[in-house]
Amino acid sequence: MTEQANPQPVDLEEVTTSEDERVFVATQWQLMWWKFRKHKLAMISVVVVAFLYTLAIFSEFLAPYDPNTKDSLYKLSPPVKIHWVDSEGNFSLRPFIYGIDREQDERTLRWTYFEDMEQKYPLKLFARGDEYEWWGLWTSNVKLIGFDGMSSSKDVIFSPLGRDRLGRDMLSRVIHGARISMSIGLVGVMLSLSLGIVLGGVSGYYGGVADTVIQRMIEFLRSMPSIPLWMALAAAVPPVWPPLRVYFGITVILSFISWTGMARVVRGRFLSLREEDFVMSARLAGSSEIRIILRHMVPSFMSHIIATITLSIPNMILSETSLSFLGLGLRPPIISWGVLLQEAQNVRSVALAPWLLLPALGVVVAVLSFNFMGDGMRDAADPYSR
Numbered sequence: 001m002t003e004q005a006n007p008q009p010v011d012l013e014e015v016t017t018s019e020d021e022r023v024f025v026a027t028q029w030q031l032m033w034w035k036f037r038k039h040k041l042a043m044i045s046v047v048v049v050a051f052l053y054t055l056a057i058f059s060e061f062l063a064p065y066d067p068n069t070k071d072s073l074y075k076l077s078p079p080v081k082i083h084w085v086d087s088e089g090n091f092s093l094r095p096f097i098y099g100i101d102r103e104q105d106e107r108t109l110r111w112t113y114f115e116d117m118e119q120k121y122p123l124k125l126f127a128r129g130d131e132y133e134w135w136g137l138w139t140s141n142v143k144l145i146g147f148d149g150m151s152s153s154k155d156v157i158f159s160p161l162g163r164d165r166l167g168r169d170m171l172s173r174v175i176h177g178a179r180i181s182m183s184i185g186l187v188g189v190m191l192s193l194s195l196g197i198v199l200g201g202v203s204g205y206y207g208g209v210a211d212t213v214i215q216r217m218i219e220f221l222r223s224m225p226s227i228p229l230w231m232a233l234a235a236a237v238p239p240v241w242p243p244l245r246v247y248f249g250i251t252v253i254l255s256f257i258s259w260t261g262m263a264r265v266v267r268g269r270f271l272s273l274r275e276e277d278f279v280m281s282a283r284l285a286g287s288s289e290i291r292i293i294l295r296h297m298v299p300s301f302m303s304h305i306i307a308t309i310t311l312s313i314p315n316m317i318l319s320e321t322s323l324s325f326l327g328l329g330l331r332p333p334i335i336s337w338g339v340l341l342q343e344a345q346n347v348r349s350v351a352l353a354p355w356l357l358l359p360a361l362g363v364v365v366a367v368l369s370f371n372f373m374g375d376g377m378r379d380a381a382d383p384y385s386r
Helices: 012-024 028-037 040-057 170-206 208-223 226-235 243-273 277-284 289-300 302-325 337-344 347-352 354-380
Strands: 083-085 091-104 111-122 124-134 138-146
Touching (some): 170 289, 170 302, 170 337, 226 302
16 A cells, blocks of 8 residues: 655644734725625626616616616506427527517407417527617617517517506616616715715814704704604705706705715714824814815725615615605606606506506615725724624
8 A cells, every 4th residue: 555645744833923914014995995895696696786876777788678668558568478499399599579469358458468489489699689878879779689670570579577657667677767867866865965065074173052053953844743744845856847957946955854864873983083093183284174174084984985885775765766656756758766656656556557656676775885895894893803
């Protein structure tokens, strides 16, 4: 028998020393990234959030149809099935859909849709569809996936999520709704962040009368019930405003309400930092108060601000969805997930077309992803904790 070679002994002290040196020379952002990578749900959520914002940016290219195009032939038609195996059991590497036939019930007058096995339409990438203008930069009619003659065919539709009561494609409307619902969270949080840092910083840094006035204003806003306050402010938006102005109006309303939490966080941090040695050194060096606040104090807890922003975005999304669902937020022809959920307000619509509730799934996925990502960032903000 051959003797097995003795394994070389591992110098644990050397390994530990190299890891310690790697940590000692790492920057704060590197430590935060290493801590964030250990949070598996947060890493998955980053991918999901990136996917949702990709939908928002390239919605015209990804949506199979124009979201406002109506087709009276396919009102409340169910989701179209995508096949790889035909009716004869033959497997196809290219997915395909069948044509659509319909018939009307003589007693209920309700249309019933079923597949026409005689008509087979292969799907392909970069198909030609409805013409669109992408962000006002250029005009095209190329879609990510579809079939030949998709824009003109009346015998078949590519609607994997079904159609609404006006015959509009739900998949296209959900994808376009992501642009408004996901962007209103970012824009609203940026506005509330600016208000929170400015007013919270003034309150914590200067104190005195400014602190008293700002804190009383915060307590007044936080003491009011959120939904009635939203309803009162949203009702003040004139109904004759164009869609873009209504969008920014609702964003400002949501920011006006949600800045108080950030202001209190910033005030508490400023109260603890204004007597620190590095702040006193900056004052003695002749730095202006604006430079001390923006250059020295705010960066010292920037990681906490980032975590707070990430956790605030889902609240903005839910607020916009709630207002639009109640008819007090965004209104058609603007497309957001909240506007789409107005279609599912009555039981009859949900019973006949349960796919109208699918925009709620987008809200749930977005809110959960931001919450998990915020949890990971909150943990990573303190990389020295266990």
